[in-house]
Amino acid sequence: MTFRYLDHTADVGCEVTGKTRRELYENGAKALFSLVVAPHKVEEREEINLTVSGIDEVDLWITYLRELLCLANVRGFIGRSVKVTSCRGRQISAVVRGEKLDFVRHRPVREVKAVTYHRAEVKKTPQGWCGRFICDV
Amino acid sequence: MLKKIDDYRWEVPKAGGMRVPGLIYASEALLAAMGKDESFRQVANVAHLPGIVRVSLAMPDCHWGYGFPIGGVAAFSMEEGIISPGGVGYDINCGCRLIVSKLKYEDIEDRLPELMAALFRSIPSGVGSKGAIKLSLQEEKKVLKEGALWAVSHGYGSREDLETTEDGGFMEGADPEAVSERALERGRDQLGTLGSGNHFLEIEIVEEIFDDRAAEVFGLQVGQVAVMIHSGSRGLGYQICDDYLARMMRELKTQDFNLPDRQLACAYLSSPLGKEYFAAMACAANYAWANRQMLTHWTRETFEKTLHLSPSDLGMRLLYDVCHNIAKKERFTIEGKEVELCVHRKGATRALPAGHPSVCRPYRHVGQPVLIPGDMAHGAYVLVGKQRALEETFGSACHGAGRVMSRSQAVKASRHRAIAKEMANKGVIVMAEGKETLHEEIPEAYKQVSEVVEVVHQAGLASKVARLRTVGCIKG
DSSP, rough: OOOOEEEOSSSSEEEEEEEEEHHHHHHHHHHHHHHHHHHOOOOEEEEEEEEEESSHHHHHHHHHHHHHHHHHTTTTTEEEEEEEEEEEEEEEEEEEHHHHHHOOOOOEEEEOOEEEEEEEEEEEEEEEEEEEEEOOO | OOOEEEEEEEOOOOOOTSOOOOOEOOOOHHHHHHHTTTTHHHHHHHHHHHTSSSEEEEEEEEEEEEEEEEEEEEEETTTOOOEEEGOSSSSSEEEEOOOOOOEEEEHGGHHHHHHHHHHHHHHHSTOOOOOSSSOOOHHHHHHHHHTTHHHHHTSSSSSHHHHTTTTGGGOOOOGGGGGGHHHHHHHHHTTTTSSSTTTTEEEEEEEEEHHHHHHHHTTTTTTEEEEEEEEEHHHHHHHHHHHHHHHHHHHHGGGOOOSGGGOOOOTTTSSSHHHHHHHHHHHHHHHHHHHHHHHHHHHHHHHHHHHOOOOHOOEEEEEEEEEEEEEEEEEETTTTTEEEEEEEESOOOOOBBTOOOOOOGGGTBBBBEEEEEEESSSOEEEEOHHHHHHHHHEEEEOOOOBOOSOHHHHHHTTTEEEEHHHHHHHTTTEEEETHHHHTEEEEEEBBOHHHHHHHHHHTTEEEEEEEEEEEEEEOO
16 A cells, blocks of 8 residues: 555545655655545646755655645646656655646545645655655645 | 643643643533544644743634644734744635524525525535636735725625624735735635635524623524625635745744744744735735625625515625634733734634724624534524633634544545435535535534533633524535
8 A cells, every 4th residue: 555544633644655765755646636636537648847845854745745736726737646757865856647637527526725744754664665744625 | 731720721731842831721521522632732832832922722622733723822922923824724814704684584494495506506616616707916916905895896795794894804914925926826716715625605593592682782583594604715825824834844944943843834923924924814814805705795696586585675784704714913911011912813713802992883882793603413603702702812712613523534434324315304405516525524523512612601701692503504
């Protein structure tokens, strides 16, 4: 399992795993998209390149997820998958594959207002990498 | 470790880096529910923030939020204190308003399904809902500066509505230049939309009056039809909070204090960044007031068209409009001195007593109406602010019932149930745009609103005026 949902009284969260740091970020994107729409309804018709940086690992993780959510909420683009192309230090570059958000066809599950810093975490584990984020919905 | 003060007050004693103690308003039963999540710790975390005055407060509907608890109230010194986007919340000026009418339940009982269907069509709701208008950038900036007045001057309601809106539906100091392009983009086509999740429009019937005098002044009578609207600043507010939290988070390393939780990221009120956030937040507050004003207008219009009644026959008057998520500069007497403080209310309602100059003129001799919605099945309450709130809680009370189940728990618990049918059996017509919304919003996902209200009443923060029964509910 690459991610699981966490219970939070007011909001929704995800715990994400990956064998590598790159995979963690790719799976984090999938987890986030699944909070917005049913992933199987999204087709990979377009690509968007993304580069983000953070002041530390947790900030990078949350900034990256915030940018992905911003694609949906501001640019009307919903991703299905992400390929991390570079992951060095506190900067990450990725290609987001998806399509224009169509409220009729994609039937969004919920309105995700934002990805928060609350209880955000990224850590290296014996199995690889683990990250956590909570969204305000 | 909590210290019992009386049946409704519990102190979180000062410990570690806390600058002040915490104070939780709750009955033993409500306290037990709060103890299951991280509410107590969050009350203590808020007490770490620089410039906090006297106490970190939690109202009886308090539950685990992100950074601040939902139901949290804290006031900060203008000189030494901070402002925190997380202490306001993403949905800036999410709030609630109650519109009363001349109609009695028997006037609409037979037409209720038709009325609900018409409201569901005319009030844009649900994920990604867009308003009936798309604003030009220039016009959007006017909304941000003018608030509810913009809506009224464009034909959405009347000037009388402004008088019974908290602060006249306008916050001073709004500067659209402090709002990012992203936030402006998110807000452009969402003005005049209800939103999703716990946002709602409900038809209520006044069921019981507790305080005849206040009820008379507010214009409430048993059997009367009313409409309650709960909505906020939509994507614009979410994005402003998100933008400034990130900026403040990145500047934390330059600050002279440490935070127990990144989500509490903040800036000194006197700093350029603190001032800039306040100016942006005020824009979102104004947007939210304009939004609720437009929803009010379409509600009135729908009643008129569906029931074939004139505005004067309907008499749909805005009783009051309150903010739930806001940071406001307000004046208080602290240790005998009058001072201006920045009060953060995150999931809390202002509750001012009789005689306070900020209570609008028609109600000043009885106090400010405090509107407390509950879940879909258990109606809502109207209370009136009391002196003790001014002395203890910076003039604040609870804002609702408060969640007790997470959304996923609620969905799991009700997966095989037909919620709309269950509610219909209880005499409530419910409609929702999102397929999971009704499951997320099942009545048992919330605390009992009567219990929450009782705490506020018994603690003397606000007293009960009327209880409303919900007969129709539209969720986003």
